[in-house]
Amino acid sequence: MTTSLLRVPPPQGLLRPLAVPERLLLGPGPSNVPPRILAAGGRQLLGHMHPEVLQVMDEIKVGIQYAFQTQNQLTLAISGTGHCAMEAALLNLLEHGDTVLVAVNGIWGQRAVDIARRLGADVHELLKPPGEYFAPWDIEEGLARHKPSVLFITHGESSTGVLQPLEGLGELCHRHGCLLLVDAVASLGGAPIFMDQQEIDVLYSGSQKVLNAPPGSAPISFSERAREKMLRRKTKPPSFYLDMGWLANYWGCDGEPRRYHHTAPINSFFSLREGLAVLSELGLESSWERHRANCTLLCQGLRDLGLELFVKEEKVRLPTITTVRVPEGYNWKEITAFLMDNHAIEIAGGLGPSAGKVLRIGLMGCNSTSGNVERVLRALRDALSHLRRSRL
């Protein structure tokens, strides 16, 4: 090599080792990943069309069918994070001019509105203040008034800590000729959901919460009704990467020979497969019960500390993420910083409509243990006493 043509030198920062401290992640996700699942993600690569990878994809598919309690053929994982699955759901279901009704009581409804507007849909919002949920009559009124072809609703509102009851909503939607699209990113595996029995048409989640895998892949499933709507599309979806026709083939859901579509995030699939295996071994009902029990323990402990839970009714509290009002006289940022600096524990402040109002504590997957409940309560007590003292 004679004179170098390079104008940009090798960056110094990259010549230092990667630093990843150990932390207990009790925020709204990602959650900590157990060694078995990390190890799966650290396995050597295979080609994206090798039979072993296709088998892993098949196993993911049945794992999602189990976690979602569905027999839908069109069940697969998106090659992106939970947010990407939200886009995949909306952009495959909606066409320019379609009417969609979005139930907004936190950030995820707001996001769905943003995405649906980008897609040229006629978007109507059904609003509730953060911390509240939708009753069947709220939904029914919205369906009757706006006559949407799709209703979007969030099962686990991670920004507010609300668990939306889904009973009867599928039937209600279908009576009004509407499809039911449910976001279960924060709730899947932590609270009961029955895709088929509850007549949910599109359901998606993420890998990095109860499923205990790193972010990077996202389960999704479509009912026969949803599939028919997609087959009737007049225009192609505005994405090739997320086009459900192609993905259905790539995931072996259409009975045709599988064709190359994109290079999938193979290691993310290895991790997701293990996350679903752990859930299958534990059993869904045990997982729901574990999350419920540890959430109850946490809520009691928070009340014992004199804190006020943000979601009043116990039955609509999300078992995976608990929201508590920022105590009077405290700055939420000082509390979260204290826990991080002194206890290596992450908890989070609010997000979107709950910003500044709440603290969010997540107990998800392997992190949902009574030991972690005690750890975070001890750390919070420590924070409240020290931070208060420093103000006197």
Add this chain to the structure above:
Amino acid sequence: MTTSLLRVPPPQGLLRPLAVPERLLLGPGPSNVPPRILAAGGRQLLGHMHPEVLQVMDEIKVGIQYAFQTQNQLTLAISGTGHCAMEAALLNLLEHGDTVLVAVNGIWGQRAVDIARRLGADVHELLKPPGEYFAPWDIEEGLARHKPSVLFITHGESSTGVLQPLEGLGELCHRHGCLLLVDAVASLGGAPIFMDQQEIDVLYSGSQKVLNAPPGSAPISFSERAREKMLRRKTKPPSFYLDMGWLANYWGCDGEPRRYHHTAPINSFFSLREGLAVLSELGLESSWERHRANCTLLCQGLRDLGLELFVKEEKVRLPTITTVRVPEGYNWKEITAFLMDNHAIEIAGGLGPSAGKVLRIGLMGCNSTSGNVERVLRALRDALSHLRRSRL
């Protein structure tokens, strides 16, 4: 728990251990991942907004600036595979009705046409048979005739093994008021590219080829000209996940405080950071030279076996992926299957317009070694003698 409400039982397949055999991946990617980079991807999670993760993102940014040879502020990694970066480039640059010219001489041009049409662009194709490349006058004629606002061209055509010369194309495009968009998924780090000096406006790549990381994140960068076109958009891009305005903020490219956008694939970023670190330590020029030298060695060996290289001119042969005609009387599938079954080596058949015509052998990143050249040549010789024998 009394009577179970579950209708779908835990899948048996998931109760068996994950099986991942060791293979030498000498196809068009993914390539094998060195232990250091696998280990980075197997590290415990951190939150997506923790300072250590933001620092990793900053390091990725400067690493990409180095690999691309650019000083563009708007440089980051997409939370998806290389294909997702192609979509991000097109959907941020193009609006409904924009005119785009796509140079098509293999599958990637075809894909860009598909995506641009989905976005409602007025798409014109500049066609060359697979195995050929575009001369400046081909491009100039297309620019003059169609007056596009964007030209798409593939630097490393992994389906045909062509390395497209880029010299002068940026200047040519700019003289015609057009932006130059280049796909370097298969070539980055394996062949010289100088984003700033060559006046490339949008450049993207993938993580799973020369960068030696698993698929799941994808480098991308935008010039000031490209940024201005995006700022002049009349409509929002049809994706929130890939909206460059939001991603620019999330990656600290706009000088504003960073806001939560989506939960990034954190471990994929750890791996990508290490892949860029390995490239920085080795040095771009050494990496280019290594890929060139091993490709030359491979080409000579293939000719010694009596095989015919698909790309005639040496100067436009992609150093990372070599294409060779399927020898007369052989079935390509039998050859690739023989190498897999008897040598645990992956090589690939053609893709899209090269399907059935060629075999593709990749030597990328840590897999670009003289030892691997010998291994694959030995395996090929074995295949040709055995398969021929079985036919006599």
